[in-house]
Amino acid sequence: MSCAEASNPVPGNLFSPRAMHVFAAVTLAAILGGSSAPTPLYHLYQQSWQLAPVMLTVIFSVYALVLLATLLTLGSLSDYVGRRPILFAGLVLSVLSMALFALASSAEWLIAARAVQGLAAGILSSTLGATLLDTNPRTGPLVNSTTPLLGMSVGALGSSALVTYAPRPTELIYEVLLALFVILAVLVWRMPETALRKPGALASLRPQISVPRQARAALLCISPSNIANWSLGGFYLSLMPSLLRVATGLDSPFVGGGLVALLTLSGATGILIARHWQPNRILLAGTSTVAVGVAITLAGVERQEVALMLFGTFVAGLGFGTSFYAATRTIMPLALPNERAGLLAAFFLQSYLAFSLPVIILGWLIPVLGLVAATQIYGSIVIALALMSLVATLLMGRR
Structure with missing residues (x-):
């Protein structure tokens, strides 16, 4: 099946494959922006809760370890069940992680928030990367390489600005991102599907490292x-x-x-x-x-x-x-x-x-x-x- 065949909008979809390409790039930037958003806040958390330096690094690192485990197990699942269901699930998890960040009152809350965020990012990054290639094989690799870095830049700088100049520094950035992820979760169902379902979903969960x-x-x-x-x-x-x-x-x-x-x-x-x-x-x-x-x-x-x-x-x-x-x-x-x-x-x-x-x-x-x-x-x-x-x-x- 060609990309064009997979990308034809089905009844009820309002947007084109080109719009799906833009949507995937924006969502990828948003997810990676969310991953860097806590960075300017770590010092505030450390001061407020008297956290040891190693606890800061554990809070940061749990995201990467969960993301890795997710990539190794769920990274190719969208090839079998379709892109949109996986994107929706990942965006719902992103909403949950932002809610946990906004409500956090201890290091344990932050670890839980980062773990859920890592799970969401692992699901979304691989699926969005595949979607970008589905919708534009020519520019997809370059967009895949640059968009995460640009998203992290915007996330770190935007979070820093809100922490420095806006009220409720440990809550507002997460509320903004939560609203963005809700909007993206709604929009994903108005996008065309770019991968058809096929057998083998359970077998794809087995990590293959070689x-x-x-x-x-x-x-x-x-x-x-x-x-x-x-x-x-x-x-x-x-x-x-x-x-x-x-x-x-x-x-x-x-x-x-x-x-x-x-x-x-x-x-x-x-x-x-x-x-x-x-x-x-x-x-x-x-x-x-x-x-x-x-x-x-x-x-x-x-x-x-x-x-x-x-x-x-x-x-x-x-x-x-x-x-x-x-x-x-x-x-x-x-x-x-x-x-x-x-x-x-x-x-x-x-x-x-x-x-x-x-x-x-x-x-x-x-x-x-x-x-x-x-x-x-x-x-x-x-x-x-x-x-x-x-x-x-x-x-x-x-x-």
Whole structure:
């Protein structure tokens, strides 16, 4: 069945496949925006409830771990039951997670909210990615790569603005997102279905994690960079606003959220700049830029200069986006069609573990070393990992 055949609106639908493409992009941005919205609030939660640094990282990381488990089990379910039912279920879960955030009165509430949010994001991200490819195979991959980063930028910056300048800082951003998800949940039933039902839904729930022999060397080459990349993202989304306050004395949620937004926005910019380059060139540029950017950021922390931290974040963000884009373009073409799902699962497993576990370890170290000293060690490891991939890429290019 062709995409055009699957995408023809059925009676009762008001919108075209093109509208479905826009809807999927907006929803993907909203979901990822919701994932970064709590970041500017973590310091407020920590002050109000006397939370230890490790608890902040656990609250952040439970989202990534649940999202990973969901991707591995439910990630392909929409191929069998249709896109719209899964999108609706994910949006309902998103509404529930925002309600839990808005009502939160303890760390346990936040952990529950983040777990539900991770479940929703896992269901939605894979289904929305498939929908974007269904409705426009030509632009779908680029939209899939840039929209999450743009959404996270808007989420972090919008949340920061509301926390800084609007009333009820721990509630309003979630109420705004809750209303948005309700609207999207209603609209999804006015969109055309792009995938027909077929047998095999239960079998699709079994995780398939494998790395084809022909892709192992390439995955090994990009792994240090990928781990560095996701570890960097995990740090920014969990602890960067706290670091800004401790290192510079600047207690502004707007600037803290702005640093997170700058990382993801420059990441999307990097993808747009490098999208026509060869994967090897993108990986070389991305790994070196991450290393330089993190080094500049650490220098800004040491010298207590916000401007230097901002510039370092911008440079690191360019590498953050291009390295991720290069990693997928390097390994995925090496898999046969029947091997891609297993390889992508292995890649996600590595990525989301790197997104969550290192910052939990860092949270345990902060009371012992202090946030600034622990960050210097963490950043140095990120730089070393990026440089390892840079050297490996250069060596593979000479073969």
